Amino acid sequence: MEDVLATTDGIIDVHGADQEALVEILREVNEVSGHLSREQMQRIASRLSLPLSKVYSVASFYSLISLEPLGKHVVRFCQDAPCHVVGGQQVWEALEHELGIPFGATSLDGEWSLLTTSCIGACAVGPVMMVDSDIHGNLDPQKVREIIARYRGEERSGGIV
Amino acid sequence: MAYRAHVIISGDPQQAQPVTVALLDEIGLLGLSNEIEVLAATDLTVATPSIEAIVYPDGVHYRDLTPDNARLVATEHLLKGRPVQNLMVQEQAVEPLDEPSTKEVRVVLRNVGVINPESIDDYIAQDGYAALGKVLTEMTPDGVLAELKTSALRGRGGAGFPAWMKWTFARNAPGDQKYVVCNGDEGDPGAFMNRRVLEGDPHSVLEGMAIAAYVIGATQGYLYVRAEYPIAIRTLRVAIEQAREYGLLGKDIFGTGFCFDLEVRMGAGAFVCGEETALMESVQGNRGQPRTRPPFPATSGLWGKPTNINNVETYANVPQILLNGGAWFAAMGTEKSKGTKTFAIAGKVKRTGLIEVPLGITVREIVYDVGGGVLNDKAFKAVQTGGPLGGCIPEKHLDMPVDYESLASVGSAMGSGGFIVMDEETCMVDMARFFMEFAQEESCGKCVPCRVGTRKMLDILEAICAGKGKPGDIEALETLGRSVKIGSLCGLGQGAPNPVLSMIENFREEYEAHIYDKRCPAKVCRALIEYKIDPETCIGCTRCARNCPVNAITGIARQPHVIDPEICIRCGICAQVCPVNAVSVE
Ligand SMILES: Cc1cc2nc3c(=O)[nH]c(=O)nc-3n(C[C@H](O)[C@H](O)[C@H](O)COP(=O)(O)O)c2cc1C
Ligand code: FES
Numbered sequence: 001m002e003d004v005l006a007t008t009d010g011i012i013d014v015h016g017a018d019q020e021a022l023v024e025i026l027r028e029v030n031e032v033s034g035h036l037s038r039e040q041m042q043r044i045a046s047r048l049s050l051p052l053s054k055v056y057s058v059a060s061f062y063s064l065i066s067l068e069p070l071g072k073h074v075v076r077f078c079q080d081a082p083c084h085v086v087g088g089q090q091v092w093e094a095l096e097h098e099l100g101i102p103f104g105a106t107s108l109d110g111e112w113s114l115l116t117t118s119c120i121g122a123c124a125v126g127p128v129m130m131v132d133s134d135i136h137g138n139l140d141p142q143k144v145r146e147i148i149a150r151y152r153g154e155e156r157s158g159g160i161v
Numbered sequence: 162m163a164y165r166a167h168v169i170i171s172g173d174p175q176q177a178q179p180v181t182v183a184l185l186d187e188i189g190l191l192g193l194s195n196e197i198e199v200l201a202a203t204d205l206t207v208a209t210p211s212i213e214a215i216v217y218p219d220g221v222h223y224r225d226l227t228p229d230n231a232r233l234v235a236t237e238h239l240l241k242g243r244p245v246q247n248l249m250v251q252e253q254a255v256e257p258l259d260e261p262s263t264k265e266v267r268v269v270l271r272n273v274g275v276i277n278p279e280s281i282d283d284y285i286a287q288d289g290y291a292a293l294g295k296v297l298t299e300m301t302p303d304g305v306l307a308e309l310k311t312s313a314l315r316g317r318g319g320a321g322f323p324a325w326m327k328w329t330f331a332r333n334a335p336g337d338q339k340y341v342v343c344n345g346d347e348g349d350p351g352a353f354m355n356r357r358v359l360e361g362d363p364h365s366v367l368e369g370m371a372i373a374a375y376v377i378g379a380t381q382g383y384l385y386v387r388a389e390y391p392i393a394i395r396t397l398r399v400a401i402e403q404a405r406e407y408g409l410l411g412k413d414i415f416g417t418g419f420c421f422d423l424e425v426r427m428g429a430g431a432f433v434c435g436e437e438t439a440l441m442e443s444v445q446g447n448r449g450q451p452r453t454r455p456p457f458p459a460t461s462g463l464w465g466k467p468t469n470i471n472n473v474e475t476y477a478n479v480p481q482i483l484l485n486g487g488a489w490f491a492a493m494g495t496e497k498s499k500g501t502k503t504f505a506i507a508g509k510v511k512r513t514g515l516i517e518v519p520l521g522i523t524v525r526e527i528v529y530d531v532g533g534g535v536l537n538d539k540a541f542k543a544v545q546t547g548g549p550l551g552g553c554i555p556e557k558h559l560d561m562p563v564d565y566e567s568l569a570s571v572g573s574a575m576g577s578g579g580f581i582v583m584d585e586e587t588c589m590v591d592m593a594r595f596f597m598e599f600a601q602e603e604s605c606g607k608c609v610p611c612r613v614g615t616r617k618m619l620d621i622l623e624a625i626c627a628g629k630g631k632p633g634d635i636e637a638l639e640t641l642g643r644s645v646k647i648g649s650l651c652g653l654g655q656g657a658p659n660p661v662l663s664m665i666e667n668f669r670e671e672y673e674a675h676i677y678d679k680r681c682p683a684k685v686c687r688a689l690i691e692y693k694i695d696p697e698t699c700i701g702c703t704r705c706a707r708n709c710p711v712n713a714i715t716g717i718a719r720q721p722h723v724i725d726p727e728i729c730i731r732c733g734i735c736a737q738v739c740p741v742n743a744v745s746v747e
Contacts, residue, residue, distance in 0.1 A: 022446035027388060027429045061448040061605075064388055064430030080350030081545065082507035082581050084595055093732050097710055118432060118599075120389045121353030122176060123505060124513040134179045134228070141734060150229075 007032055008040050009047070017047045026059050035066040063118075071106045071113035073151055075099070076130040079116040083126035087140065091127045094141035098148050165196040166219070166239060170226075172212035174360050174392045177201065180212045183228030187235035197239055202274075213250070222250040264530050266493065268501045269477045270517045273361030278396050281403040284364040290409055292480035293368050297417045300483075302332060302376040311487025313499040314479070318344050318435075318472030319547075319576055319652070321498070321565040324479075327469060330459035331377040334467035339379040341370050342444070342463065342470040345386040345393070346428055346435035349548030350599070351579035354503035355473040357515055359386065359393035362477065363400035367410065367423065369476030372483065374421045377469050382421065385440050387428040397425050432549075432603035436651050437470045439605070450607045451651035472577065474503060495521035498564035503578050508545075509536045510582040518563075525559040528582055539584040543667065546581075547574030549596045549603075550656025552663030553583070572663035574656070588685035589668040590675050593661040594622040600657035611654030614645035618661060628688035630676035635665060684746045687731045691747050694735075696721035698743035705735035705744065 011028045015021035025044060030036045036059055045052040059065050077095055079088070096102055099112050106113040122128045125137030129144075136147055170181050181201060188197055212226040214234070221244045223234060230248055237243050276283035284290070296305055309325035316322045331339065343366060347355040359366065370382050386394050401423055404410040412420045426444050433439045434449035441463050443449040462468025478500060482490045491499045498520040504527065507513050511533035518527060524544055528534065535541050543553040546563075552573035554561065561567050565575050583592065601615040618641050621634050642658030649655045665672055674680045681689040694705070694714075701719040706712075713729040716722030724735070724744075736744040 019446045020444075023429050023443055024427060027427065058446070058448050061450075062429035062431050064428075080599065081549070081592070081595055082351035082579070085508045085581060085583060085587055085592075090733055090737075117389070118348065118430070118603075119350035119352070120175070121347070121356045122173070123351045123353065123507040124173070124515075125176065126507065135176055137176065141737070 547576030
């Protein structure tokens with residue numbers, strides 16, 4: 001907990017304790033900690049002299065900021081039209097089936113979160129998904145199974161590909 | 162240090178990055194970091210979306226690289242000296258990567274893929290910052306405005322408002338502090354033109370913004386870029402740093418006393434933040450909800466101060482207009498829509514990717530000459546432009562010129578430049594449902610017509626797709642759509658009904674087939690189709706039964722199989738795995 005709050009303080013120091021920087025601070029804290037906890041929001045509120053409700057209202061508005069802890073791997077599937085037209089629906093179902101969780105959920109073992117994203121500008125190779133920060137394109141159900149298996153495999157071999 | 166070999170990686174930067182990272186990592190693991198240099202070249206690979214690499218001095222050309230096979234190239238080729246044959250481009254298949262098709266003209270994209278985006282010297286060598294120098298030392302703000310007026314440049318972010326007029330409003334607005342803002346939120350699904358400009362030629366945008374600042378009297382600018390574009394953001398930060406070092410940003414630019422500096426601000430995932438007033442709220446650290454207009458940003462924008470906001474592409478056009486003259490620019494395009502426009506072609510078309518064409522080109526020329534035609538030579542159905550707030554252009558308008566007025570006249574819009582091609586296998590009810598879902602999710606909730614209206618329209622569309630449509634649904638969509646358009650606060654609600662309305666107008670019979678005949682002519686809507694196995698063709702290989710996720714397929718080996726429609730969830734896996742194409746959709 002102390003660590004997390006120290007990190008939060010560090011990020012605030014970089015941007016300045018200014019309401020103007022609120023969105024940037026929230027996004028960065030979220031990026032570093034994986035999600036934004038109540039304690040972190042409280043710390044940000046008191047440092048920026050804002051009511052907690054204000055911090056919460058801004059944090060909950062933006063889709064890249066998560067108020068819940070996410071899985072170890074986060075899959076973000078592009079749900080926008082260009083990817084949909086080229087077979088996104090099949091990939092969508094294959095993902096739910098392969099990970100055994102519906103969209104928006106995190107698996108009980110904390111390994112996977114399955115989220116959607118809006119267009120990431122890789123439409124020329126759609127359907128597209130991001131696993132953590134890697135972009136995978138030209139997906140079909142078979143490729144999805146292979147990619148997920150690869151990430152699972154990495155865990156077993158201790159992170160070395 | 163002399164390197165033994167160089168690897169040049171090219172391709173879309175956002176997709177190439179994981180490959181580069183994997184390659185560098187593997188080279189490091191193999192202890193070759195001092196021997197091999199990896200360089201990135203961004204290019205405009207319209208024809209092949211693949212990540213490619215050339216290894217020098219051998220001159221071996223690889224394509225379709227992934228992080229995994231990049232590691233393979235490192236161990237096999239770079240370490241052991243054995244080029245990986247199956248990843249190499251076969252000589253006759255080599256296409257010139259950078260050759261624009263004959264219908265294309267590159268103004269905004271002229272430097273993308275040509276210069277190193279991280280080198281300001283490269284940009285200066287292409288006449289970069291010459292326009293800013295000319296403006297600051299030889300021109301008055303009014304002279305710049307006159308030139309812009311001659312060029313008739315219109316905003317590239319959607320509405321197409323004349324740039325010179327917007328700048329004039331901001332110039333004339335009283336205020337001691339003014340701002341210029343660049344809209345790089347690019348939220349339209351299917352649009353990534355701005356990203357490539359920011360990644361490939363960032364200084365052209367900075368230069369355009371500095372010129373705008375001089376004209377309106379601003380000293381501070383903000384570039385708002387969506388967080389989904391990390392490479393664009395990094396490139397911009399490098400560019401700003403270099404421009405400061407060269408004295409092209411900061412204090413006393415070109416020794417004229419003019420001061421201007423810039424900051425990059427990142428979004429955090431909200432489509433509505435592309436709307437100009439919502440964007441300003443977000444820059445100020447608030448929820449990105451639109452403000453009521455008027456007052457317009459030109460008089461009351463960031464922190465209530467006069468602010469000029471333009472799209473990335475609008476700014477990128479400015480330096481060249483001032484160097485070559487407004488008349489040069491106005492010579493391209495149509496009477497009311499001058500210059501060129503970038504589009505991102507996606508969907509069911511052979512060559513997807515980024516293009517730049519003179520306005521006034523026809524839809525047919527874009528689809529067939531630039532895009533190479535419909536994928537798998539299927540029948541063309543429509544093109545969606547203007548994203549989730551635009552509309553579709555059906556076959557009968559294929560020969561229509563692409564300009565602001567023509568697109569609007571058929572119920573579509575220029576938008577920021579998404580261009581999604583749809584073929585006979587695209588269901589127009591499903592597409593409309595899809596766009597409405599997007600608008601409903603992205604509605605910020607501030608005003609009722611948009612928040613509730615999009616939900617109601619989505620409910621109706623979902624029912625129609627699920628085979629539960631009833632008579633009167635089409636009319637209800639039309640009435641609701643008109644009300645939402647009139648009643649909403651910002652462009653999101655005002656545009657959200659457009660896709661549905663334009664699809665109903667052009668493809669009404671498809672809606673009727675769903676509602677009255679319970680049939681989906683494009684065979685997309687799950688509830689209205691059935692998968693069948695042709696007993697004559699089926700060879701009883703059991704592959705479909707083994708792959709069916711819900712065990713809906715029964716049959717004995719070497720005997721025809723059958724699908725139970727009650728259990729079948731219509732996922733289509735059986736059709737994909739069948740080796741003899743015995744599965745059909747009805
Ligand atoms: C919901 C919505 C989303 C928008 N998204 C963008 C966007 O991503 N990029 C953009 O440049 N303009 C976008 N706009 C248009 C802007 O509000 C504004 O008109 C534009 O930035 C003005 O620049 P221009 O005159 O150079 O086109 C959007 C408008 C609405 C209503
Ligand atoms: S629509 Fe999926 S990446 Fe653009």
